Amino acid sequence: MLAVMAWRNLWRRPVRTGLSLISMVLTTMLLVFMLSFQLGIYDTMKGNALRLLDGFAQIQPPGYLADPDIRKTIAAPGDLAAAARKVPGVTAAAPRASTYVILSNGELSYGGAVIGVDPTAEVQVSRLQATVHHGRYLAASDSDAIVLGDVLARNLKLSLGDRVTLLGSSADGGIAADSLRIVGLFHTGMAEIDRQVAEMPLARFQESFGLGDAANVIALSGPSLGAVQRAQPALTQLAQSQGLVLRDWAALEPALQQGITLDFATALFWYATLVIVVVFIILNTLLMSVLERTREFGMLLALGMRPMQIGRLVWMELLMLSVMGNGIGAGLGAALAAWLQVRGIVFPGFEGALALWGLPPRLYPTLSWTSALSPPAVMVACIALAGTGVFLRLRRLEPVPAMRAA
Amino acid sequence: MKPDTQVSPIVRCRGVTKVYRVGAVDVPALSGIDLDLAPGDFATLAGPSGSGKTTLLNMIGGLDRPTSGTVEIDGQEVTALSSGARAALRLHRIGFVFQAYNLVPVLSALENVALTLQLLGVGPAERAERARVALDEVGIGALADRRPAYLSGGQQQRVAVARALVTRPVIVLADEPTANLDSTNADGLIGLMSDLNRASGTTFLISSHDARVIDRSRRHIEVVDGKVVSDDRR
Ligand SMILES: Nc1ncnc2c1ncn2[C@@H]1O[C@H](COP(=O)(O)OP(=O)(O)O)[C@@H](O)[C@H]1O
Ligand SMILES: [Mg+2]
Numbered sequence: 001m002l003a004v005m006a007w008r009n010l011w012r013r014p015v016r017t018g019l020s021l022i023s024m025v026l027t028t029m030l031l032v033f034m035l036s037f038q039l040g041i042y043d044t045m046k047g048n049a050l051r052l053l054d055g056f057a058q059i060q061p062p063g064y065l066a067d068p069d070i071r072k073t074i075a076a077p078g079d080l081a082a083a084a085r086k087v088p089g090v091t092a093a094a095p096r097a098s099t100y101v102i103l104s105n106g107e108l109s110y111g112g113a114v115i116g117v118d119p120t121a122e123v124q125v126s127r128l129q130a131t132v133h134h135g136r137y138l139a140a141s142d143s144d145a146i147v148l149g150d151v152l153a154r155n156l157k158l159s160l161g162d163r164v165t166l167l168g169s170s171a172d173g174g175i176a177a178d179s180l181r182i183v184g185l186f187h188t189g190m191a192e193i194d195r196q197v198a199e200m201p202l203a204r205f206q207e208s209f210g211l212g213d214a215a216n217v218i219a220l221s222g223p224s225l226g227a228v229q230r231a232q233p234a235l236t237q238l239a240q241s242q243g244l245v246l247r248d249w250a251a252l253e254p255a256l257q258q259g260i261t262l263d264f265a266t267a268l269f270w271y272a273t274l275v276i277v278v279v280f281i282i283l284n285t286l287l288m289s290v291l292e293r294t295r296e297f298g299m300l301l302a303l304g305m306r307p308m309q310i311g312r313l314v315w316m317e318l319l320m321l322s323v324m325g326n327g328i329g330a331g332l333g334a335a336l337a338a339w340l341q342v343r344g345i346v347f348p349g350f351e352g353a354l355a356l357w358g359l360p361p362r363l364y365p366t367l368s369w370t371s372a373l374s375p376p377a378v379m380v381a382c383i384a385l386a387g388t389g390v391f392l393r394l395r396r397l398e399p400v401p402a403m404r405a406a
Numbered sequence: 407m408k409p410d411t412q413v414s415p416i417v418r419c420r421g422v423t424k425v426y427r428v429g430a431v432d433v434p435a436l437s438g439i440d441l442d443l444a445p446g447d448f449a450t451l452a453g454p455s456g457s458g459k460t461t462l463l464n465m466i467g468g469l470d471r472p473t474s475g476t477v478e479i480d481g482q483e484v485t486a487l488s489s490g491a492r493a494a495l496r497l498h499r500i501g502f503v504f505q506a507y508n509l510v511p512v513l514s515a516l517e518n519v520a521l522t523l524q525l526l527g528v529g530p531a532e533r534a535e536r537a538r539v540a541l542d543e544v545g546i547g548a549l550a551d552r553r554p555a556y557l558s559g560g561q562q563q564r565v566a567v568a569r570a571l572v573t574r575p576v577i578v579l580a581d582e583p584t585a586n587l588d589s590t591n592a593d594g595l596i597g598l599m600s601d602l603n604r605a606s607g608t609t610f611l612i613s614s615h616d617a618r619v620i621d622r623s624r625r626h627i628e629v630v631d632g633k634v635v636s637d638d639r640r
Contacts, residue, residue, distance in 0.1 A: 001513075001517065001520070001521060001524050004513075005510065008512035012512060295507045296510065296511070298507075299508065300510070301493070302467070302469055302496065302502055302504070303496065303521075303525070303569075304493045304494065304495075304496040304522070304525060305493070305497075305525055306493055309525075398470075398489075399469050400464055403504070
């Protein structure tokens with residue numbers, strides 16, 4: 001009967017209850033949608049950044065991350081890549097070698113990073129080939145071939161079909177040099193890549209830079225970042241068995257990771273503010289409804305009801321209201337997010353600003369259990385917790401003064 | 407005013423005083439009440455407004471503690487009990503009818519009556535049955551499913567009487583139950599309580615300054631300035 005009373009009490013003031021309900025529905029809906037949207041954008045940012053070159057994770061020699069030295073090598077990269085591909089959640093593994101070189105054309109020279117890649121494996125990990133706008137990407141049969149960032153090529157006054165000279169140090173410490181024909185120019189939109197990256201066939205790299213059969217890293221990819229993240233324990237084990245280490249996306253892109261963390265922390269601050277405001281409104285409404293029922297509570301106490309039971313009644317009202325409001329809100333927010341997850345959202349006129357962040361013009365929220373359930377759970381928990389204050393206040397209620405209350 | 411020595415009383419008040427502190431001022435509400443109520447008494451408590459009727463009923467009902475003196479209900483000293491024990495005593499032994507705000511507005515007449523039974527731990531089927539019987543006894547069984555807002559003042563007070571009696575208390579305390587009723591309804595309500603008193607033997611103590619109510623009583627107690635000034639049996 002307490003539950004029946006609680007439920008009916010809610011509807012004694014339908015307008016007030018309705019307003020409380022609406023404020024919770026809207027807040028939770030907004031929070032679920034915003035959180036989904038935000039997580040979706042983070043996914044896109046991570047995906048775009050990692051898919052371009054890094055991959056979702058890499059197996060590296062220890063210390064290579066801090067100091068990418070050509071002499072820190074993986075001895076049998078082909079076997080390791082094959083083993084990594086067998087890990088569930090991993091669909092591609094591309095061995096790479098790289099070093100810093102001077103690229104030159106006659107009098108002109110610029111520093112840059114040249115990466116030796118296995119074109120067949122590489123295109124499954126990196127989207128770089130898709131950004132080639134002049135010529136073509138490297139092919140499996142290539143030997144005397146290189147692709148250059150278009151800014152680098154322009155700086156060197158080189159164009160398609162020209163030769164570029166590389167000068168660097170080989171793995172054994174000697175001087176390494178090579179000359180390669182430019183088969184393609186790429187434009188990623190990321191200035192530091194377009195200005196200083198070049199890719200050449202791995203076999204030719206190994207030969208020119210004295211690496212033998214070795215490589216420096218294995219870049220990994222999968223159907224999604226999440227899939228590869230779930231494969232991390234197995235990959236870590238695999239890496240460790242070879243005396244190597246696994247580097248996750250956050251290690252590969254620390255600036256991106258920090259940016260996301262900072263952005264998320266800022267957003268959480270605003271979400272928390274919103275939650276606090278709404279909890280305050282709900283609590284205030286509850287307090288009002290309790291105060292105007294003081295005489296009724298006094299009567300119930302007089303009959304022999306315990307203050308605890310009245311507290312439970314009021315708490316039940318609060319819980320019913322907040323579970324209902326947040327449930328509906330989460331449902332609507334999730335539905336909206338799910339719909340836009342399929343449709344995508346465009347912000348007409350903001351394409352340029354989005355591109356600056358490395359984002360495409362059409363954005364997609366990512367609905368997840370986290371984004372759908374954490375806002376309503378936090379709201380209900382905060383309301384229930386704050387409701388204990390009213391509960392404690394009710395425990396001190398005495399029948400005679402309560403019945404005499406105006 | 408002599409205590410009844412033949413039967414052990416249902417209510418025994420000895421030297422009951424109550425002083426309310428309002429700010430820095432002491433307001434004496436009761437100044438030494440000695441009063442016994444025998445089983446089956448149908449007594450009215452009259453007196454001008456502010457004379458201490460409500461306060462006395464609150465003391466007897468275990469709703470509040472006297473400043474000094476003792477109150478015993480059915481041989482049990484009420485004044486010594488903790489507030490939890492007093493709540494249990496009220497629930498088990500005492501029926502209340504108040505002047506107003508008697509009923510829970512969101513519950514039907516039947517549910518209002520059944521509520522106290524639920525607090526006593528009576529199962530759903532039994533409490534519905536007992537509540538229905540109690541409503542039949544007060545003559546509004548047909549209105550069992552109505553909420554208080556859809557009942558007249560007289561009908562609401564009948565529901566309150568049914569609720570007071572459904573737990574089979576040793577005493578029913580009614581504080582000006584007819585104050586908000588017209589004379590026909592007031593007459594009807596008092597007649598009902600009188601009949602129930604005769605039928606069940608439950609002790610009633612009813613505060614009122616309505617002459618017609620007082621006429622119906624078989625014992626009439628007058629309180630002035632927190633003291634019993636007359637106590638007539640008839
Ligand atoms: N809770 C209280 N606080 C302060 N004064 C009270 C309180 N209850 C009653 N009184 C005072 O005690 C006196 C008796 O009141 P009450 O018992 O309500 O009289 P009655 O019911 O006969 O009208 C009055 O002067 C009243 O103002
Ligand atoms: Mg009074």
